[in-house]
Amino acid sequence: MKVEEAKYYHQVDTVVVGAGLAGLRAALELARNNQAVGVITKVYPTRSHSGGAQGGIAASLANVAEDSPELHMFDTVKGSDYLGDQDVIELFVNEAIKTIYEFEHMGVPFSRTEDGKINQRPFGGHSSPRACFSADITGHVLLHTLYEQCLKYNVHFFNEYQVFSLLIKDDISRGVVAWDIRNGGLHIFHSKTVLLATGGYGRAFKITSNSFANSGDSLGLILENKLPLEDMEFVQFHPTGLYKHGILLSEAARGEGAYITNDKGERFMKNYAPEKMELAPRDVVSRAEQTEINNGRGINGQEYVYLDLRHLGAKKIMERLPQVQELALKYIKTDCTLEPVPIQPTAHYSMGGVPANIKTEVLKNGNGDIIKGLYTAGEASCLSLHGANRLGTNSLQGAATFGRIAGKSMSEFVKSNAYESLPSNPLEVANGKISSLVEGSGKEKHASLREELQKNMTKFLGVFRNEKDMLTMKQKIKELQDRYKKVIIDDKGKIYNLDLIEAFELGNLLVFSEVLIEGSLARKESRGAHYRTDFPERDDENWLKHTMAWKTETGVKLDHSKKVIIYWDRYPPQERKY
């Protein structure tokens, strides 16, 4: 390990921020090539949210039915509602196969077919059974295997360190500043390259499947550095969130044949997607559910419908969906082998994020200019692989494949570039944040601000959106941002200060949410996960383009000049019907 261990100052060629699938896969790529890498993560690597992924990871192995990368590409392009960049998707579907065999060779325990191959199951929006899986703990086994491989290659981990600021000057990344959660204290990480792999940001919503850690930290940090985010209006709502909790019951349940029913006991998907039924993509199913609920056909008129697995039989449920069974039983005392399970749409996946090109280099604008030395992969990034709507099982694959690609890109960069000097006062920004939260004179509590944000985001920027609601939310977010300046924390100590962590995270939620709202207001069409009741049609003529958004002194600045990369001869936009 070549990290210099001077206290509070570390020099290491590459800093990977985040130890989910994207971060670990990148770190492993570097370590295998004998490159110095330090992984900074605010939770222990095995606690990362990738471990929560249940259903599967996509690759057209064709182990159980005919399949091909071309088909995978078509499904992904269509699933993205034609907003996905097709060069990225093409690379993705081809590399996906390699990523899976590599995982298998690392020891990932995949479920198997009778003839001993990796088993594959159907998943929403995929036209062939393409989800490689390990029962319903796919993310868990992938994450653990990657972590173990990183141990094998002696990757250096900075566990429970949280990045508080990025060191970017003159469009060059020079490192990061991180807070040592366990002992307190800020550390400078001086590096040639930085990878932002901090995961999703579903925590802006009240009903969400995301973990507490999914607070979109790097999004806040990017905006703070006057850099843009891309396509933030696209947030996927998953149709099978456990009622009131929001935690996820895997789509694998529907992959295995579960029904969704309304108060009348009707499989209502027949009215919305007669061909694919429950296996239509998530945005379609979530909207169908919400429509049923809004029209009083939720169970007993309430805010939920049923996920019914009973006909699958206890044996299949226990074998293929043990986690689904366990979650329903433990959280709401419902035995899904005997009773239907109450569900509602839950904020699940963030398609937008830190813009990057196909090599995972972070973009400075819509013209393709980059920030030297800064990279991003996984759910924090917007490449744009998923466009306006991600297909299930494509995100684990996206995180792993582009994590590997990021590792490779950074490895090349490191070899041909020297260290750039640090800014003159590298700790200034991070220190400012801490002192304002610890020593400020205000009286606001981060918990109540967060609750207000989440409640209102779920209400006003949920499955269905309209201008009036979004304008209300725009007002609200301004108010919350103002009040945030007066937040003060109870805990003034250095050691494991959870209060400080949460207050810092709220700051990030509040900035990127503003961008999310403005992006949604501006996009006057319905595409993929972004659905406006006042503009219910997709509008290719005006809106076949990405959103780039900056936070400025005077509000959010938007630029819609970034074109979607489309292979017009092969995958021209068509109506998206299922």
Next chain:
Amino acid sequence: MAKQKIKLKILRYTPEKQKKPYWSTYQLEVDQDSTVLDVLNEIHWNIDGSLSYRRSCRSAICGSCALKVNGQNILACETPIHKFKGKKLKIEPLPGFPIIKDLVVDMDNFFEKLRQIKPFLILKKPLPDKEFTQSPEQFSEIRESILCILCGACTSSCPSLWSNKDYLGPASLLKAYRFIFDSRDDGAMERIDMINDRNGIWRCHTIFNCMEACPKNINITEYISKLKVKIVENSI
């Protein structure tokens, strides 16, 4: 949702301020179907922000929030308070680990022991172009062992470990099982050398505490026994 008044005790400790941990009492009103984590959040968010604990996924898969409540090691996020019906909750950090602050413990040693058993596939054969074949039966040998979320509840409840800190402990042994019994692995001998050590598998006296503590209901003792048999077979 019906509300309920509860009274509870939490073991608190801030090393910057106190020499040793002390009990603090709280009274609050929560939903009847609250989990232990909901209660901790409620205290941290609305009563005393200085209370620290670990949590992340809320769905019993990240393994962050293992704690001891009324003498039992549990995951805070999946355990409803009504499980301890009528009793006053007594919440403390996982025993057997040094306390960092309040309910947060130092698990470095736990993860270090995991590293010791070489927790990765060891291959001595060439890689196939596609996947290694493994039958569903072979997969089912390890199916339960891969459920482990490294929460530490088992290791923390093991009396053998309390008396000898260097003992590998149930979670690492389970991990050793997971690899030794993976049909693809060629590293059994290396790992057996490792666990057949003074501080290894023979420190397990089949007390079953680990199994009771495991939130994933993994039959840890059975797998440790299978490992013992394997070692004996190999040494003849």
